[in-house]
Amino acid sequence: MAKTISNETQDEAMKVAKATQKPGQTKEQTKLIALGVEKGIAEFKKQHKSKARDRDKARKQDIKSKMRANADSDNEVIEPEDKPSVQRLPWGLLIISWIGFIAFSFMK
Structure with missing residues (x-):
């Protein structure tokens, strides 16, 4: 396993020596x-x-697990109790605005 050592490393080693x-x-x-x-x-x-590779692998696994958890939570069914109250709000505002408009026009 004869890997060549960079010139920078050789220079640094010579300075230390x-x-x-x-x-x-x-x-x-x-x-x-x-x-x-x-x-x-x-x-x-x-x-x-080696340590940097291990950290990178662990970070990627964390990201994947978080993405899976988010995907699982996105697939959850919304309870029907929440939908009617959300749908009533626009209709309620519309009715109140019409009542206000009619009351304003009778005041003239």
Whole structure:
């Protein structure tokens, strides 16, 4: 499983290795430390991507379950008790307005 490590990661690893370099440390030792840091960074990125995928899957499942719950609630039957009161309101307003119109016209 020989994956190539990006130049950015290699540069970052070399900076970390040089920053922690001890006096008298050879270039070869610094390169070995940089390789270890590269592997650590690569492993961290791999774990981070895996966790991000898992979070994304969980988020998508939550969205799907909420959509299913909403679809189920939309399919529920509305109770007949609610419909007559809603239908009476426009007719009641119409009748009241006509009574008001007739009363106004008789007042003249």
